[in-house]
Amino acid sequence: MAHYRMPILEETGYVVLDRFERVVDPSEWMSLEYVDWKSSGDTRFAPIASATGEIECNAFWHFDPPRDDKDGVWIDSQAAKAPTLVQRVKEVDARVGRCRVIELQPNSYADALYNSHLDDNNRRNPDGEGWVIRSFMQLTDNPDSYMILREDIDDPSTETRLALPAGAQLIVDSERMWHSVWHVDDKPRYCLINSFESGPALEKWLFERNPVAKVESAHMDERFARESEAEAQQRRAARTERYGYDPSRVYSEM
Numbered sequence: 001m002a003h004y005r006m007p008i009l010e011e012t013g014y015v016v017l018d019r020f021e022r023v024v025d026p027s028e029w030m031s032l033e034y035v036d037w038k039s040s041g042d043t044r045f046a047p048i049a050s051a052t053g054e055i056e057c058n059a060f061w062h063f064d065p066p067r068d069d070k071d072g073v074w075i076d077s078q079a080a081k082a083p084t085l086v087q088r089v090k091e092v093d094a095r096v097g098r099c100r101v102i103e104l105q106p107n108s109y110a111d112a113l114y115n116s117h118l119d120d121n122n123r124r125n126p127d128g129e130g131w132v133i134r135s136f137m138q139l140t141d142n143p144d145s146y147m148i149l150r151e152d153i154d155d156p157s158t159e160t161r162l163a164l165p166a167g168a169q170l171i172v173d174s175e176r177m178w179h180s181v182w183h184v185d186d187k188p189r190y191c192l193i194n195s196f197e198s199g200p201a202l203e204k205w206l207f208e209r210n211p212v213a214k215v216e217s218a219h220m221d222e223r224f225a226r227e228s229e230a231e232a233q234q235r236r237a238a239r240t241e242r243y244g245y246d247p248s249r250v251y252s253e254m
């Protein structure tokens, strides 16, 4: 498969950008219509762009004709409630696929490892087009919560923890990097997520925002890490036994 991939993601599979500076009124995400959707952890989604412009979260290959995760259709009723979020996505002159706000309830580090998965961003992506990656923009201010990335879910040494203060902007090759969020708070976390096609327009936008491709993880107590790892791996193994396969290794539709 020959897709254009951005060199800046090659080393670590992610980049951290300057924080989004504009103030977003919380009503932009709180007034959206949310739907329950299978995902990692206790979550709901508010789609803003979908395959056909309906309020639903299905991957675009489920539709007739099936297609790849590009050219999402803006949902008028949702987009009208979130003008700053829509503008933020549209300001990148790249093709946009799924776009939604995710709501995640507080969880533990072990939960995050249990929920970690790979996305299915490039099914039906035609040869010669750009590799589809994910953009994350943190909405709530959760500086003690982390996006947990791993190159190998079974190898803690491959982990990076990216803090999630309000406006944090991350670009992740989420089909390569195992990912999930460890959310430490007593209220839900909200984040804007969308698919973008890799290409010169997206690269230009990235380079205007001082992309950092390698971030030092915040310190974590060794014993806590070891115990959480053991708990998560035990729960992952039990789930694999229950299903007869590891569902998190089957590329998810999230």
Ligand SMILES: [Fe+2]
Binding pocket: 117, 118, 119, 174, 179, 254
């Ligand atoms: Fe995901």
